[in-house]
Amino acid sequence: xxxxxxxxxxxxxxxxxxxxxxxxxxxxxxxxxxxxxxxxxxxxxxxxxxxxxxxxxxxxxxxxxxxxxxxxxxxxxxxxxxxxxxxxxxxxxxxxxxxxxxxxxxxxxxxxxxxxxxxxxxxxxxxxxxxxxxxxxxxxxxxxxxxxxxxxxxxxxxxxxxxxxxxxxxxxxxxxxxxxxxxxxxxxxxxxxxxxxxxxxxxxxxxxxxxxxxxxxxxxxxxxxxxxxxxxxxxxxxxxxxxxxxxxxxxxxxxxxxxxxxxxxxxxxxxxxxxxxxxxxxxxxxxxxxxxxxxxxxxxxxxxxx
Numbered sequence: 001x002x003x004x005x006x007x008x009x010x011x012x013x014x015x016x017x018x019x020x021x022x023x024x025x026x027x028x029x030x031x032x033x034x035x036x037x038x039x040x041x042x043x044x045x046x047x048x049x050x051x052x053x054x055x056x057x058x059x060x061x062x063x064x065x066x067x068x069x070x071x072x073x074x075x076x077x078x079x080x081x082x083x084x085x086x087x088x089x090x091x092x093x094x095x096x097x098x099x100x101x102x103x104x105x106x107x108x109x110x111x112x113x114x115x116x117x118x119x120x121x122x123x124x125x126x127x128x129x130x131x132x133x134x135x136x137x138x139x140x141x142x143x144x145x146x147x148x149x150x151x152x153x154x155x156x157x158x159x160x161x162x163x164x165x166x167x168x169x170x171x172x173x174x175x176x177x178x179x180x181x182x183x184x185x186x187x188x189x190x191x192x193x194x195x196x197x198x199x200x201x202x203x204x205x206x207x208x209x210x211x212x213x214x215x216x217x218x219x220x221x222x223x224x225x226x227x228x229x230x231x232x233x234x235x236x237x238x239x240x241x242x243x244x245x246x247x248x249x250x251x252x253x254x255x256x257x258x259x260x261x262x263x264x265x266x267x268x269x270x271x272x273x274x275x276x277x278x279x280x281x282x283x284x285x286x287x288x289x290x291x292x293x294x295x296x297x298x299x300x301x302x303x304x305x306x
Contacts, residue, residue, distance in 0.1 A: 001188050001220060003043060004213045005036040006206070023205045034063035045073065055182045058082055061163055071139055076166045078149060078178040083161060087148055088137035102161040105134045106150045114152065117173055119180030127183075130154060131176050133164070143168055149175050192220040 012018060013030035031039075037060050044051065054070055054077040061067070061079030070077045081087075083103040109132050118126040129151045136146035149162035149172075164175050192198035196219040201212040 001192065001217050002049070003040040004210070004217060005040055006209055006213075007031075007033055007036060023207055025206070028206075032063070034060050034066040038066060038069055041070075041073075041075075045075075051075065053077060053178045053181075055079065055178055055185075057182070061085075067163060067165065071141065071144075071165050076164075076170075076178075078162050078164045078166075078175055078182075080179075080182070081161050081163045083159065085161065085163065087163060088146075090135055090137050102148055102150075102163075103159070105148050106132070106159060106161065109134060109150070115172060116154070117176055119151075119176055120183065122183070127180060128154060131172060133172055133175065136163075139165065145170070147175065149179060151179070188220070191223075192216055195223060196220050 008019075008024065008028060008030060010030045012022075012024070013028075019026075019028075037056065041054070052075075054075050056077075056079050058080045061081040062085060067077065067079060081102055083101065085102045086099040087102055087105065089098060089100050089105065114130045114132045116128060116130050118128050120127055131152070132150050134148040134150070136148055138144070139146055145166060145168040147164040147166070149164050151160040151162070152158070162175070162179055166175065189198070193200075196216045198213070198216040198220070201209065203209045203212060
């Protein structure tokens with residue numbers, strides 16, 4: 001995750017005294033979530049962030065203005081939409097056609113045109129669904145095509161719908177793979193909430209929210225990069241180097257014991273970390289006696305982060 005915007009409800013935006021008390025900048029007004037998404041996408045694209053596809057849930061896919069803007073920026077997309085989303089079916093007599101709901105378009109697909117394929121791997125293995133697509137009215141750009149992508153559950157037959165724009169030669173499996181990458185967004189939020197406290201905040205002012213979210217995103221990015229660097233090119237976790245065994249200390253004490261945490265010690269006495277990972281000290285084998293901290297140390301215990 002590389003950017004963030006706070007959604008300010010209309011009840012807030014229409015209450016200037018409340019916004020001033022929360023230190024909301026005066027130039028900030030009400031914007032829908034698709035409009036906020038466009039702001040973040042514009043910033044990323046203008047900064048040179050490489051992106052070939054955009055995928056999002058129904059909140060964003062249900063905005064025709066956002067879909068049109070993505071096409072204008074040359075961004076291919078697979079955006080989830082509701083079953084009632086009106087979409088233009090192709091018209092043989094003209095460039096456009098009558099608007100029909102996504103559910104009605106899917107209902108007209110012959111049974112032979114459904115294909116089973118995987119949208120990626122999940123916690124329980126391959127995410128296998130039945131998929132089909134319906135060609136929509138062609139966009140103004142030559143060589144491009146609009147599609148309704150439909151996903152059907154193989155257990156209960158539940159349908160999900162996606163409005164797509166892509167090169168005309170894009171195969172069905174290509175759209176399916178892009179649709180499957182949206183799970184990475186949910187995984188990113190889950191990781192950031194669990195690992196760096198993305199949603200663990202109690203703020204009452206605009207600057208406080210942005211400070212917390214920015215720090216959380218930075219911490220999450222650090223963990224993501226560290227995780228990627230710890231993975232070998234073959235996709236397997238990197239193996240740690242064998243620890244250097246600590247030699248027995250001579251009688252004169254010229255060589256100290258192994259460093260805490262199991263890091264090996266070389267002849268200069270400097271600790272070496274194995275494969276860039278910090279090791280923790282082993283758990284003591286026997287029970288430890290409870291100790292009471294002095295009053296001066298107890299008072300500062302609240303400042304310790306775990």
